[in-house]
Amino acid sequence: MFFSCILYLVSFLCYLYLFPREHILNIESFIRQEADKCVKCGLCLPHCPTYMKTQHEGDSPRGRIALLQGLVEGQLQFSPQLEAHLDSCLSCRACEHACPATVQYGQLLDAGRAHIAEHHHGADSHSLLDRLSNHAQPLGIPPLLLRLYQTTGLQWIARRSGLLKKLGLQRLDQYLPRIPRHVKWRREYPSQGKCRGSVALFTGCASNLFDQATLQATIRLLTRCGYKVHIPPEQVCCGAMHQHNGNIEQACQFANSNLKVFNSLSADALIYTATGCGTTLNEYQTLARQAFDMPVMDVSRFFEQISWPDEITVEPLDKKVAVHDPCTLTHVLGSEASVYALLAKIPGLQLTALPDNATCCGAAGSYMLTQPVMADALLSDKIKLLETLQPDILLTSNIGCALHLVAGIREAGLKIEVIHPVALLERQIKSDKR
Ligand code: SF4
Numbered sequence: 001m002f003f004s005c006i007l008y009l010v011s012f013l014c015y016l017y018l019f020p021r022e023h024i025l026n027i028e029s030f031i032r033q034e035a036d037k038c039v040k041c042g043l044c045l046p047h048c049p050t051y052m053k054t055q056h057e058g059d060s061p062r063g064r065i066a067l068l069q070g071l072v073e074g075q076l077q078f079s080p081q082l083e084a085h086l087d088s089c090l091s092c093r094a095c096e097h098a099c100p101a102t103v104q105y106g107q108l109l110d111a112g113r114a115h116i117a118e119h120h121h122g123a124d125s126h127s128l129l130d131r132l133s134n135h136a137q138p139l140g141i142p143p144l145l146l147r148l149y150q151t152t153g154l155q156w157i158a159r160r161s162g163l164l165k166k167l168g169l170q171r172l173d174q175y176l177p178r179i180p181r182h183v184k185w186r187r188e189y190p191s192q193g194k195c196r197g198s199v200a201l202f203t204g205c206a207s208n209l210f211d212q213a214t215l216q217a218t219i220r221l222l223t224r225c226g227y228k229v230h231i232p233p234e235q236v237c238c239g240a241m242h243q244h245n246g247n248i249e250q251a252c253q254f255a256n257s258n259l260k261v262f263n264s265l266s267a268d269a270l271i272y273t274a275t276g277c278g279t280t281l282n283e284y285q286t287l288a289r290q291a292f293d294m295p296v297m298d299v300s301r302f303f304e305q306i307s308w309p310d311e312i313t314v315e316p317l318d319k320k321v322a323v324h325d326p327c328t329l330t331h332v333l334g335s336e337a338s339v340y341a342l343l344a345k346i347p348g349l350q351l352t353a354l355p356d357n358a359t360c361c362g363a364a365g366s367y368m369l370t371q372p373v374m375a376d377a378l379l380s381d382k383i384k385l386l387e388t389l390q391p392d393i394l395l396t397s398n399i400g401c402a403l404h405l406v407a408g409i410r411e412a413g414l415k416i417e418v419i420h421p422v423a424l425l426e427r428q429i430k431s432d433k434r
């Protein structure tokens, strides 16, 4: 009996540790508290891409806050229209950046979506996309299957036969880049020459599937600069999509797994290449009540703040290069300047920040799949800018934005290469041919 009680107590404590539901239990009071901070001044409205498109109060930050407040206070009934206004939010957090009352809009909306999932749809209501992504890989699909789909003619048949349309997978297929042969990461990559320190690399599930080239370039550059790189294979998805889709419990599980994995390493920093993941990793303290034991940094920020080894020479590049700043980098992480500082190392670049960089491109995680009309309208604005600028290369630090922009560029018949800023820098480094 005594041992059973101890076992029960230990299990209960483990449960509390692994599933910190404090955030979930306090969801309604958090919504009330944040919504009460809103003074309805409307200063955020001109910064909101969805409001600027529809001019509907329900598609504005102020309107969405009022809807959530009314719902939680019981003054409004839940309805599909109410949910549609909330779902049309990009979670770009441009409004949060502009708010004088410091309303934590991003967290408020996440809490609102969790409230709706729990009270109006039931625990098993999470979307198919969300369920499929409850793995370390996006969509839970192994890279080899995607590669076979693309290389054996299956994709061609699925497209021509109309099967994708019937299954509602046409849009997902449209975003699939060519999947190269998948690289299995080593647990550790030693530094070249004298070791200056060690870092851990968060591969991110989407980057690991769609953009291993950037991860490879990052590893090469880090080791070249004298850093040992740890890539623990136990790392999982950052949980961003789940958090923003109201599945906070799943997001917490991912957060706890990653905290355990990375905090067991002795590293100077945790580095990420996708700013979407970076935002969530940086907010684990709020999500899971625990932070990483090391600084969590965007890869460009890391390279900007280390002293650059003298023996590394960067070759000039006489190209027109435009930079797209992801919302997560500008409105949340606030480290977009690092990208430009890093690119200044490449002589000859004709560098331009994409005008209207403060406005979301419409990718916004799974938004580009679930809200095609608004996502395409915002993308079309970016494509018009690109048609005017005619750059050779477009740089972006977020894989979601890259996939969305590539789809638009392809559709418009433009010849613009889209890559990560660090991948471009690494490509210009002399005598790095291994
Ligand atoms: S997060 Fe973006 S889309 Fe949503 S209300 Fe704020 S500014 Fe508008």
Ligand code: SF4
Pocket: 037, 038, 039, 040, 041, 042, 043, 044, 045, 061, 062, 065, 095, 098, 099, 100, 101, 102, 103
């Ligand atoms: S700027 Fe802040 S306080 Fe003003 S309406 Fe927007 S969210 Fe509310």
